[in-house]
Amino acid sequence: MVIVAIVDVVDVAVDYPGEVRALDGVNLHVLDGEFMAVLGPSGSGKTTLLRVVAGLERASSGIIRFDGEDVTTMAARDRNVSMVFQDGALYPHLTAERNLGFPMRIRGEDEEEIDRRVDQVAAALTLTQYLQNKPAELSSGHRHGVATGRAILGAGRLLLMDEPLANLDSRTRRRVRGELRERKAAQETTILYATNDQEEAMALADRMVVLEAGRVRQIGTPGQIYRRPADTFVASFVGSPPMNITAAKIHSDGAVVAVGSRRLALAGSVVASRPRLRSFFGKSVLIGIRPEHLHYGGADDIANEQRIGGEVVQVEFLGNERQVHFADDEGASFVARLPVDGDIRIGGHVALDVDTTEMHFFDPANGVAI
Numbered sequence: 217m218v219i220v221a222i223v224d225v226v227d228v229a230v231d232y233p234g235e236v237r238a239l240d241g242v243n244l245h246v247l248d249g250e251f252m253a254v255l256g257p258s259g260s261g262k263t264t265l266l267r268v269v270a271g272l273e274r275a276s277s278g279i280i281r282f283d284g285e286d287v288t289t290m291a292a293r294d295r296n297v298s299m300v301f302q303d304g305a306l307y308p309h310l311t312a313e314r315n316l317g318f319p320m321r322i323r324g325e326d327e328e329e330i331d332r333r334v335d336q337v338a339a340a341l342t343l344t345q346y347l348q349n350k351p352a353e354l355s356s357g358h359r360h361g362v363a364t365g366r367a368i369l370g371a372g373r374l375l376l377m378d379e380p381l382a383n384l385d386s387r388t389r390r391r392v393r394g395e396l397r398e399r400k401a402a403q404e405t406t407i408l409y410a411t412n413d414q415e416e417a418m419a420l421a422d423r424m425v426v427l428e429a430g431r432v433r434q435i436g437t438p439g440q441i442y443r444r445p446a447d448t449f450v451a452s453f454v455g456s457p458p459m460n461i462t463a464a465k466i467h468s469d470g471a472v473v474a475v476g477s478r479r480l481a482l483a484g485s486v487v488a489s490r491p492r493l494r495s496f497f498g499k500s501v502l503i504g505i506r507p508e509h510l511h512y513g514g515a516d517d518i519a520n521e522q523r524i525g526g527e528v529v530q531v532e533f534l535g536n537e538r539q540v541h542f543a544d545d546e547g548a549s550f551v552a553r554l555p556v557d558g559d560i561r562i563g564g565h566v567a568l569d570v571d572t573t574e575m576h577f578f579d580p581a582n583g584v585a586i
Contacts, residue, residue, distance in 0.1 A: 260429060
């Protein structure tokens with residue numbers, strides 16, 4: 217039986233009838249004991265990627281390797297892979313307790329250890345009072361919780377999880393994240409975790425791969441992807457609320473970027489840290505500003521060269537902060553994350569200081585980061 221720790225996906229493509237390409241030249245190297253999140257919107261190819269790695273689907277081209285061994289044509293049952301789907305199936309004749317402990321029992325583990333681990337995972341998933349129920353007697357959320365717990369308990373050295381927490385309430389999701397963090401900290405399992413929930417991905421993953429339309433857009437740590445997105449797709453997909461991206465023009469001396477009628481002064485360190493930016497002096501670019509890099513500077517006053525302003529069109533109260541949406545005089549839309557104090561109301565005017573040292577620049581021709 218293959219023992220899995222390191223996973224290599226080499227130039228993998230998957231084609232469906234009707235000229236539909238679900239994966240397009242995907243390359244991925246997952247390290248031993250690594251928690252790799254596969255992040256992307258619906259239809260990006262996340263589930264297909266996991267199914268190909270599991271052997272449940274055949275790649276049209278490319279290679280899958282486990283620990284350097286080519287398993288591209290190996291049957292799923294021989295890959296020693298545990299997988300939990302969003303609609304994970306259970307054994308209908310077994311109780312929740314027996315379903316949870318099933319993979320440990322077939323491995324011949326000690327019954328006392330099985331009971332301990334089942335109780336621990338059941339508590340994390342708020343399933344303790346349902347352990348003697350069979351699947352037909354459980355809600356869909358509890359059934360999914362049992363399937364998730366069974367995958368956690370059954371994981372060998374590779375665990376594939378496809379939207380595993382989608383049907384769980386927020387409290388239970390936090391507890392399951394704790395279980396997954398424990399496995400991650402102990403490096404007991406290499407985990408490939410597909411989700412469209414960026415909060416989950418960033419909270420759990422050692423590294424993330426961002427997929428869009430079957431293609432890899434970026435691979436990196438959560439911090440790398442958030443701070444230095446590879447292109448406008450990643451920039452707008454990773455981050456909540458999304459990055460503000462708008463057209464601008466850099467002056468020929470590189471000291472100022474014009475956003476409509478506004479002029480934002482650029483520190484020398486901005487240009488120094490981005491050598492390619494010099495080739496865009498005097499040209500149009502796309503700029504990106506994270507909502508947290510817009511700071512409340514006071515109503516009505518937008519003369520400062522580090523500010524943008526506009527009319528407030530929406531305010532979302534989120535407890536510890538507000539998301540303030542506004543539009544400038546040229547019609548460009550922005551959103552800022554601001555403290556709850558301060559007089560901000562729909563129809564009013566805001567002026568916000570821009571931290572230009574945190575500004576992002578993209579090539580308008582292809583959206584690639586500069």
